[in-house]
Amino acid sequence: MAKRQQVAQQESFRSMTPSQFFYEYREVAGFGSPSRALYQTVRELVENALDATDVHGILPDITLVIEQIPEHPSYYRITVEDNGIGIQPQHVPYAFGQVLYSSKYKLRQARGRFGLGAKMAILYGQIKTGQPVEVYTSPIGSSKIYFFRIKIDIERNKPIVLAKGEYPNPSGWHGTRVSVVIEGDWPRARHRVHEYIRRTAIAAPYANITFIDPDGNITVYHRTIDKLPKQPREVKPHPQGVDIELLKQLIRKSKATTLLEFLIDAFQGVGRKTAEAFLDWAGFDKNLDPHKLDDRKLEKLARKLREYQRFRPPSADALSPFGPEIIEAGLRTILKPEFVAAVTRRPRAYEGHSFIVEVGIAYGGQIPPSSEPILLRYANKIPLLYDEKSDVAWKVVDPKNFDWRNYLVVFPAPVAVLTHIASTKVPYKGVGKESVADVPEIEQELRNALREAARKLREYLLQKKKEEEAKKRVITFMKYTPEIAKSLATILKDYSVDENSIREMLLTAMKKRLRIEDEKFAKLVEGLEVNIEE
Numbered sequence: 333m334a335k336r337q338q339v340a341q342q343e344s345f346r347s348m349t350p351s352q353f354f355y356e357y358r359e360v361a362g363f364g365s366p367s368r369a370l371y372q373t374v375r376e377l378v379e380n381a382l383d384a385t386d387v388h389g390i391l392p393d394i395t396l397v398i399e400q401i402p403e404h405p406s407y408y409r410i411t412v413e414d415n416g417i418g419i420q421p422q423h424v425p426y427a428f429g430q431v432l433y434s435s436k437y438k439l440r441q442a443r444g445r446f447g448l449g450a451k452m453a454i455l456y457g458q459i460k461t462g463q464p465v466e467v468y469t470s471p472i473g474s475s476k477i478y479f480f481r482i483k484i485d486i487e488r489n490k491p492i493v494l495a496k497g498e499y500p501n502p503s504g505w506h507g508t509r510v511s512v513v514i515e516g517d518w519p520r521a522r523h524r525v526h527e528y529i530r531r532t533a534i535a536a537p538y539a540n541i542t543f544i545d546p547d548g549n550i551t552v553y554h555r556t557i558d559k560l561p562k563q564p565r566e567v568k569p570h571p572q573g574v575d576i577e578l579l580k581q582l583i584r585k586s587k588a589t590t591l592l593e594f595l596i597d598a599f600q601g602v603g604r605k606t607a608e609a610f611l612d613w614a615g616f617d618k619n620l621d622p623h624k625l626d627d628r629k630l631e632k633l634a635r636k637l638r639e640y641q642r643f644r645p646p647s648a649d650a651l652s653p654f655g656p657e658i659i660e661a662g663l664r665t666i667l668k669p670e671f672v673a674a675v676t677r678r679p680r681a682y683e684g685h686s687f688i689v690e691v692g693i694a695y696g697g698q699i700p701p702s703s704e705p706i707l708l709r710y711a712n713k714i715p716l717l718y719d720e721k722s723d724v725a726w727k728v729v730d731p732k733n734f735d736w737r738n739y740l741v742v743f744p745a746p747v748a749v750l751t752h753i754a755s756t757k758v759p760y761k762g763v764g765k766e767s768v769a770d771v772p773e774i775e776q777e778l779r780n781a782l783r784e785a786a787r788k789l790r791e792y793l794l795q796k797k798k799e800e801e802a803k804k805r806v807i808t809f810m811k812y813t814p815e816i817a818k819s820l821a822t823i824l825k826d827y828s829v830d831e832n833s834i835r836e837m838l839l840t841a842m843k844k845r846l847r848i849e850d851e852k853f854a855k856l857v858e859g860l861e862v863n864i865e866e
């Protein structure tokens with residue numbers, strides 16, 4: 333009996349490659365259903381196109397085409413072309429055929445982070461439609477255009493290059509064109525995909541975006557501003573963000589022979605003075621060879637680095653916020669409001685990662701009134717559409733937590749709020765990048781930014797209220813002026829004061845009393861004739 337139990341408890345084991353893992357759990361990356369997969373594929377390819385352009389100082393020209401395949405109505409070909417930096421041909425098979433292969437594993441803000449997105453779209457297409465990805469690319473300055481047709485060997489997590497070729501590039505084109513065929517559900521995805529592109533255009537008024545959808549609609553978002561966001565620069569890690577593993581990796585890479593040199597060499601913002609002061613405080617000999625530290629010493633060093641409060645704050649060089657001008661231009665062009673204001677806060681840090689929070693508010697105009705603010709969330713310039721209510725940005729703008737009445741906004745109101753978190757590490761809740769966790773430092777900054785932008789809205793609304801009141805008074809006054817002037821003219825007929833000059837005098841007195849200059853007065857009475865007659 334005891335022996336049988338033992339046998340029953342035997343388990344078999346095996347390992348998985350990253351591509352097998354994401355093949356089995358594709359819903360965690362946003363590929364759970366045909367409609368969601370269609371949306372996610374568009375996102376991944378468009379975000380790669382933008383990363384290849386604005387991050388490198390190129391004004392983006394991006395074309396997205398989604399076509400239904402006539403022989404298989406549930407199959408769609410999604411093609412995205414950009415004018416970006418292109419990809420060196422030796423990297424193409426891995427960039428598109430090996431899960432977790434990326435040029436973005438760096439401390440520099442980019443939309444991409446995981447080395448997963450394009451491969452998920454390719455993998456999903458491959459398992460549902462059997463079709464490979466097709467890539468045309470030409471790196472900047474290349475005399476050739478390279479072509480690849482690739483599938484993923486899911487068991488081995490390796491690219492399978494089915495075909496490749498080279499073409500001359502007489503026009504000097506640079507950029508990339510990626511085409512995948514996936515199973516999709518356009519009718520269900522239509523709204524989200526259009527909304528995603530619209531929100532991308534709001535945040536990238538410096539891009540030309542052309543979108544041809546399967547219904548044959550052509551939507552073009554024209555560039556309205558030639559200014560690009562500041563380009564991010566790669567930075568070294570911040571000492572407060574280390575753990576034992578990162579410390580080991582940095583030491584392995586470093587040629588420094590003393591702890592002092594190592595700290596100066598491996599971390600951002602650490603000069604000789606700071607390194608000496610830290611080592612003294614932490615109780616380490618500055619001449620120790622970092623390569624000889626045992627696990628106990630490594631643990632202590634990592635802990636002390638995290639605890640030391642006198643390092644310079646993390647550098648914002650790696651970040652690329654939109655800036656108020658771009659946010660305001662985007663909101664104005666797409667939402668057509670009567671008022672916009674945007675705020676870019678100063679850099680802050682959490683766990684050794686710098687971040688910048690931005691908030692834009694748009695009010696009135698063509699924004700429809702609703703019972704709560706319309707929230708447009710962005711993280712590292714990516715619009716986030718799903719899981720809004722579990723995002724830290726919603727927590728902050730939610731009328732249950734933010735007293736909008738203090739800022740003269742009473743719901744239902746026509747208010748849209750844009751939030752942007754730019755960071756070398758956005759704390760996404762999942763690899764599908766749909767919502768951001770409520771890290772206290774980020775939440776606090778969002779609240780501060782919202783307050784700052786909302787104060788500007790309050791000023792505007794106050795001014796508007798004042799003007800409306802003044803207008804009301806002017807209307808009342810104008811209504812009675814003719815009558816009063818007439819009566820006064822009758823009373824004063826012996827003094828030969830005519831009705832018109834009395835009217836003029838009354839008008840001047842009113843302007844003086846209400847402190848309205850002529851120009852403003854003209855504006856206030858514009859189109860009032862009808863009311864006055866009434």
Ligand SMILES: Nc1ncnc2c1ncn2[C@@H]1O[C@H](COP(=O)(O)OP(=O)(O)OP(=O)(O)O)[C@@H](O)[C@H]1O
Pocket residue numbers: 376380381384414416417418419427428433434435436443444445446447448449450451452507508509
């Ligand atoms: N349009 C493009 N232009 C230039 N390089 C590209 C383009 N598309 C993909 N790449 C390269 O392929 C790599 C892999 O892309 P992929 O979408 O799989 O991951 P990622 O963008 O790095 O990260 P994430 O999974 O977070 O999106 C990118 O890091 C980039 O170097």
